[in-house]
Amino acid sequence: MTARTGKCCSVAALIVLALGALASSGCSRQATVNSVEPLGPEPSLAQQAQSVREGKSNQIRLDRTLVTDDDLEQLDGLDDKLLRVNFSRTTITDLGMARLGSMQQLEQLRLASTKVSDAGAAHLDKLKHLRFLHLIDAPLTDAGLDSLHGLPSLESLYLDGARLSDEGIARFIDAMPHVHLHIDGGHHRTDPQSHEHKHEPHD
Secondary structure, three states: OOHHHHHHHHHHHHHHHHHHHHHHHHHHHHHHHHOOOOOOOOOOHHHHHHHHHOOOOOEEEEOOOOEOOHHHHHHOOOOOOOOEEEEOOEOOOHHHHHHHOOOOOOOEEEEEOOOOOHHHHHHHHHOOOOOEEEEEOOOOOHHHHHOOOOOOOOOEEEEEOOOOOHHHHHHHHHHOOOOEEEEOOEOOOOOOOOOOOOOOOOO
16 A cells, blocks of 8 residues: 555545544534423412412413312312413313302313313303313313303313314304304314414413
């Protein structure tokens, strides 16, 4: 091997080593950028209820904590103070919906439960200030949707997992033409509000 050939081989080797170092550095930096800090503890229902009781807040939100009917006893004394409820994980039944239906100042209710029936939805008819309602995985039928026709302040209704017919949806639209209606994440084809996005407020 000539001196010139040896020099070329050395240069090529250096280039390969340099590219390898850059690739390693890039992967390491990407991993650091994409790393996610673990979430801190979520304030309990009791803690948030106490904040509402003391006038420090008007809402309760639980994204990771499972909420049951029994847990709703923590809402005692908040009927005229609590404006917004957001429960992402629950086993709430129609009994729990009756408790929530007594929170007559509620403006927003969002909860996920597979155990809420048409009878549970009917308990909400007392919520005359309710503006935003989102029921996730609740297997409501047309009867449950019919029971929401009398909510005078309702602006936005999101139903995911409901078992509704076109006729039931048409009745709701006729009765509540001003309400922004979402079914399973989208607008029904007959919804006159399909281009007006009055979405519920986010925390």
